[in-house]
Structure formats: C-alpha cells, structure tokens
Amino acid sequence: MLNLRKLIGFNPLEFLTGLASEKESLKSNYKITLKLHSLNKILKKKILESQDQLESLEFDSGNGVLILTGHFSIKGLFWSRLLKTDSVDYNVTLTPVKVFENQVRLQIQSFRLFSHTPKKLDPIRVFSKIFQFHRKLILETIIEEIPEILALTGIRNLITVNMNYFLSEIPDLAGEITIQKVIPEKGNVFLFVKSGTILKPLLDFFGPEYIRIEPISENQDTLLLLWRD
Numbered sequence: 427m428l429n430l431r432k433l434i435g436f437n438p439l440e441f442l443t444g445l446a447s448e449k450e451s452l453k454s455n456y457k458i459t460l461k462l463h464s465l466n467k468i469l470k471k472k473i474l475e476s477q478d479q480l481e482s483l484e485f486d487s488g489n490g491v492l493i494l495t496g497h498f499s500i501k502g503l504f505w506s507r508l509l510k511t512d513s514v515d516y517n518v519t520l521t522p523v524k525v526f527e528n529q530v531r532l533q534i535q536s537f538r539l540f541s542h543t544p545k546k547l548d549p550i551r552v553f554s555k556i557f558q559f560h561r562k563l564i565l566e567t568i569i570e571e572i573p574e575i576l577a578l579t580g581i582r583n584l585i586t587v588n589m590n591y592f593l594s595e596i597p598d599l600a601g602e603i604t605i606q607k608v609i610p611e612k613g614n615v616f617l618f619v620k621s622g623t624i625l626k627p628l629l630d631f632f633g634p635e636y637i638r639i640e641p642i643s644e645n646q647d648t649l650l651l652l653w654r655d
Contacts, residue, residue, distance in 0.1 A: 453604075455642040456625055458617040462487060464636045479567055481513060487610030492532060494518040497542050498564050505553070505560075514550050515540040516564055520585060522608040528590045530608050534583040537561045589617075598627045618642075 462485045469483055482496035494517075501512040516539055520532040539554035554560060562578075565585070569576040577586045593599050602623045609616045625639050 453620045453622040456619050456621060457640045457642055458619060458625070458628070459638040459640070460615040460617060461636055461638070462613055462615065483568065486613060487615055488612060490521065490610060491535065492520040492522070492610045492615065494520065498567070509550055509553060511541060511550065513542045514560075515542050518565075522610070523584075525605050525608060528588070528593065528603070528605050530587040530589060530605065532585045532587065534561075534585065596627050596631050599623065599625070603628075 466484050469485070479499045480496065481499055484495050486493045486495065495515070497513050497515045499513045500506040500509075506512060516537070518537050519535040521535050522530060523533045524531045537554075537558070539550050539560060541548050541550045565578055569578050569585075575588050575591050577588070578584075579586065589605055593603055599621075603619050603621045603625070605617055605619050607618045609618070629637060629639055
C-alpha cells in the first residue's frame with residue numbers, strides 16, 4: 427500500500443534536478459585538437475574553387491587567437507582603379523569569446539589590408555584604416571559559400587561558427603557533445619568538450635589527419651581550468 431507519509435517533503439524539482447545531475451556526471455571530458463594545416467586543404471576546395479575573388483585563404487592560430495590570411499581580387503571595383511591594384515592581402519585576427527549550444531562566437535579584433543606587392547609606404551594599409559567597407563565585402567564573400575557553417579553579425583563584429591553542422595553528419599554523436607571552450611594555439615584549435623558517449627565515430631569520420639582526441643581525467647586540474655569559466 428502506498429504510504430502517503432513518505433511522500434511528505436518530496437520535492438519533484440529536486441528529484442528531476444538530481445536525475446539531471448547524475449546524467450551530467452556520467453559525461454566525460456575530452457580535448458579535441460583541430461589541425462588547421464589539414465583544414466586549409468578542405469577550405470581551398472570548398473571556397474576557392476567556386477570564388478574568383480578569393481585568390482587565397484588560410485587559417486593559422488597562436489596565443490589564443492585565430493588568424494585568417496590571404497589575398498582578394500578587387501579587379502573591376504572603383505577602389506581598384508583608385509589604388510591602382512587588382513588584388514590586396516588581408517589579415518584578420520579573431521578571438522573566441524563565447525560558446526552557446528555549440529555555436530562558437532569569434533570577435534573580430536583586427537582587420538588589415540596590405541598591398542600584395544610589399545611596399546615601404548603602403549597606401550592600401552592607410553586606406554583600410556580610414557575606410558572599412560572592405561571588411562564586410564571580404565568576409566561576406568567567404569561566408570556566403572558556407573552559410574550553414576558561418577554567419578556574420580555586423581553589430582558587434584562577430585563571426586559565428588556552427589559546430590552542430592559537423593556533428594549532425596555523424597548520427598551517433600547527434601546531441602551527445604557539448605563544446606565548453608575553444609582555444610586557438612600554435613597552428614591548432616583546441617575544443618574542450620563534454621560527452622556522454624565515446625568519440626571514436628568523430629575520429630573515424632574526419633580521420634587522424636584532421637583531428638586528435640584526448641580524454642581529460644578529473645585530476646588534470648590545469649587542463650580543466652582552461653575550459654571551466
């Protein structure tokens with residue numbers, strides 16, 4: 427028989443919260459290393475082959491920043507005639523500022539243009555500091571080729587990278603990975619994640635040429651502090 431006395435003081439919210447906490451505790455911590463050198467090979471095929479204006483595109487990283495460089499054709503534009511050049515080099519520095527529902531938000535810290543041919547007095551570099559419409563033109567050209575992955579927010583100069591796009595390609599991992607923090611460093615991007623499943627399908631899908639996966643044990647305090655807010 428049901429004993430109603432035992433139900434006194436029963437809190438459904440505490441019960442459900444307890445179940446959620448128990449489920450969360452079953453998840454493990456991992457560090458996924460994304461190798462930018464290999465990623466650049468994919469970008470060249472995905473973007474450069476379908477964009478005449480993007481003559482070069484390459485990612486690098488260092489000391490917490492992501493660096494995007496290359497050269498861009500401005501042939502036929504008004505400022506091509508004004509600056510007497512057909513292409514310019516660009517250098518964009520991005521800093522990860524937030525991860526929300528596996529959407530990585532990158533803040534544009536700097537955006538610089540240079541003459542493709544090095545010059546002691548570079549008019550393009552000076553021009554780019556005064557006029558900034560080139561920033562939107564170049565970034566939108568890159569982003570419009572992969573809108574399912576990248577989005578540009580003009581108000582705060584943010585670029586959002588949708589990591590769920592890649593995870594959705596692997597049914598076994600859908601909804602099983604939570605990205606906690608992103609740290610670019612020395613030619614790589616480190617993704618600190620929490621997952622309730624083994625990440626071998628992720629490695630099988632991309633291959634060791636592109637990513638490396640390392641479990642993080644709870645006693646590795648130094649690494650854990652890197653991704654815990």
